[in-house]
């Protein structure tokens with residue numbers, strides 16, 4: 001067991017104590033209200049969606065086909081493994097088809113849970129009711145993209161929702177019995193370490209089960225890349241050492257009952273402008289554990 005914070009393996013073993021599980025990402029080719037013109041067409045200034053969708057999701061297959069492909073990938077090595085369908089790309093609760101997607105996912109043998117990634121403003125009563133219904137037969141996790149609880153930062157990154165909307169979505173999902181995870185970004189333009197820690201603390205006062213952090217990455221072909229290039233905004237630009245220091249403070253701020261799922265984003269290196277740390281998630285975790293053991 002990780003002595004410093006509840007990590008993802010501990011969290012998931014509490015929920016699935018009898019078998020090992022693996023997340024399988026699914027692409028439903030949904031859009032996002034911050035890209036399709038409903039809120040804006042540019043999206044969040046850092047967003048380049050291809051950076052976080054695994055290659056096997058571009059097959060264009062149905063939800064069930066993608067999950068079976070993913071299962072084949074892992075089942076050779078781990079035949080007893082069960083799987084969590086992870087609806088990650090864009091906002092998986094946006095638009096029509098959520099009910100069908102979930103029905104397709106649970107029709108696949110070995111699916112024991114569902115994760116949906118969603119913007120806070122894509123978690124209205126109807127969506128929550130659908131998720132709640134599935135939550136009666138298997139664990140349903142909602143991963144809410146909160147990013148920051150500071151409205152001035154949310155405006156600057158063109159997020160298209162405010163902090164109050166995020167807080168309301170967290171509470172509504174928790175009230176529906178869903179496992180709530182929150183996604184935050186460290187190093188957004190204009191956000192100091194103290195503001196990040198304030199967001200972390202206020203988020204941890206809400207009914208959440210897990211937290212997923214990552215460093216801001218400036219990716220090619222994003223508005224952020226153009227804005228930093230022109231000098232319109234400046235990003236914090238952490239060194240690896242500075243980010244480790246911040247993560248130590250984040251661990252200290254997060255109560256032991258809340259899982260910290262990860263600290264690092266890993267877009268394909270060819271897409272990354274900065275930071276170029278060249279480090280994998282497990283390597284970062286090892287460095288952090290080392291730092292924590294000395295603090």
Ligand code: SF4
Nearest residue numbers: 032034043044047090
């Ligand atoms: S909500 Fe997600 S998918 Fe939509 S623009 Fe922002 S980061 Fe991209």
